[in-house]
Amino acid sequence: MSVLEIHDLHVTVETDQGTKEILRGVDLIIREGEIHAIMGPNGSGKSTLAYTIAGHPKYKVTKGTITLDGEDVLAMTVDARARAGLFLAMQYPVEIPGVTNTNFLRTAKTAIDGEAPSIRAWVKDIRETMTRLRMDSSFAERNVNEGFSGGEKKRNEILQLELLKPKFAVLDETDSGLDVDALKIVSEGVNRAAENTGLGILLITHYTRILRYIKPDFVHVFVAGRVAEEGGRELADRLEDEGYDRFLTEANVG
């Protein structure tokens, strides 16, 4: 059984005001098939955790470990992490001029599997997945994310999630900017991926509304760069009623 382990993770980022520590000792264990929601107020370090797992060069790990089935993730390049089975659905997916979605998806699939997918099955796979995500077929031939609306970009991320079949996916505020219909479509895609591949999910969100459609097994509340409270689904319900105020007060006192 696959497991992604994060232990005592400290991460800094360079800012105009100098080096700033964003993550201050994060511990998380995510097993195959589990859905973990990470919730927290703005600036608590949720996105930093997402980008650090994926290996963005802006974030510097000063202490701690990330391992995937015992392998040292921090020693891997960004692309090696993806090939090892990690996936990051970005909050703001990047536009790639000159590269069609089809070409991009095939190249990524080939890189991750180590061999080119068989054309017929692959084309069918793309078409069916796009249909389920209510993506017009024209998106296949458009440049990656270029001119896509916010909701279309998020669907394109989930399309990649479904097609690339990672072991663990980090969904960084995938719900932000989505209307309720798009939120349902995207959530269905995530749930399908979870059912079909036993995907482990780290669902990062500010709001509880996506948790109506994607049911977390665990909820972690992130405050000031570390996990302040953990629990089951009921913790999300409590957050919906109370908000983050009590954590912020504690953080300020501490």
Added chain:
Amino acid sequence: MTAASTSTALPTAEQHGIKEHSDGRFGFVPVQTRNDRFRSTNVEDFPAVTGREAVWKHTPVDRVESLISGALDGSAYAYDATPADGISVAWVGRDDARIGSAGVPEERASANAWSTFEQAIAISVTGEEAKEFTLTRSALGTGARAAHTIIEAAPFSQATVILQNTGDAQLTENVEVILGESANLTVISVQEWNDDALHLANHFASVGRDARFKHVVVSLGGGVVRINPSTHLVGSGADTEMLGVYFADAGQHLEQQVYVFHDAPHGRSRVTYKGALQGEGARTVWIGDVLIGPDAVGTDSYEQNRNLVLTDGTRADSVPNLEIETGDILGAGHASATGRFDDEQLFYLQSRGITEDEARRLVVRGFLTEIVQQIGAPALQERLQLAIEAELSSVPGAGE
């Protein structure tokens, strides 16, 4: 010019206050319409080039001084030609009636070539079957030289003519292309010169009634390469597709000033140029002028330029200009964008398992392929894809 002699539909210079200032600018009034530029075949008619002229201001004139005002060798030179049925190639004298029929120089280097060439290469196309012809110049040497080429497509004829340029060169030249009624001609000029080569070219095309002219500029190699194609849509229903693809490495200057003159009704033009820049001092220039004249009713025109900047230290200039002198057109548009392949794009692609090398290749190949695929000469297209790949791998930083 008096108001009485001017069409009332058109603005006059006076209306816009475009007149000589009293501030001591020595009577200088900038040319307001693209078609009003001074023209002459005699180099002496052009003043010395300062580098501030509209046609020169983006060009490193010091590097091409020998071509602008130096003495040139105008003699015949060696070339290779692939034989094709319906295409003949021969040297002709300066008195050939076709010379000057498609265009006349608008700048000094072009006129310098015109004043100096002794004989012109004439490529004549006849016959309605499609055919491909390649003229290769690979031994022009390092001396400053002038050249003149005529490509004439007879009415209803069809062909693809490739001008393949390799080796050393210090060349200023004029290429005249004459398309008869309903001719269908593709002219592809491929610059794969050695690193130190200097090449200034003006291509003048005259496109007859219902003729279709595709013009392609492919500039990959050379120190300073400036290809300025002008297409004059003379006959009703004339159509032109003007394409360009260029890849500038460190220290390279690749430039193209494209001009389409819609001078007859129901013409159609599409101008699409795409370039990539990589390495310190890589420099590209694209100027796209489209003039829709008063008689060019029903014109459908669009021009665009896209540049992809791959590293720091490069500069891409992109200047689309559109002049419309009749309101009765189908459409006229222009677009220009210069984008950067940046670290976030690299991160995104890598986060999907794609290596850095592959990510870079993917982006550049995808970007430039759009043009390469439209060239319409399969063997050349295939070779150019490989040449572009080679450009990518030869540049420091791309293979890290």
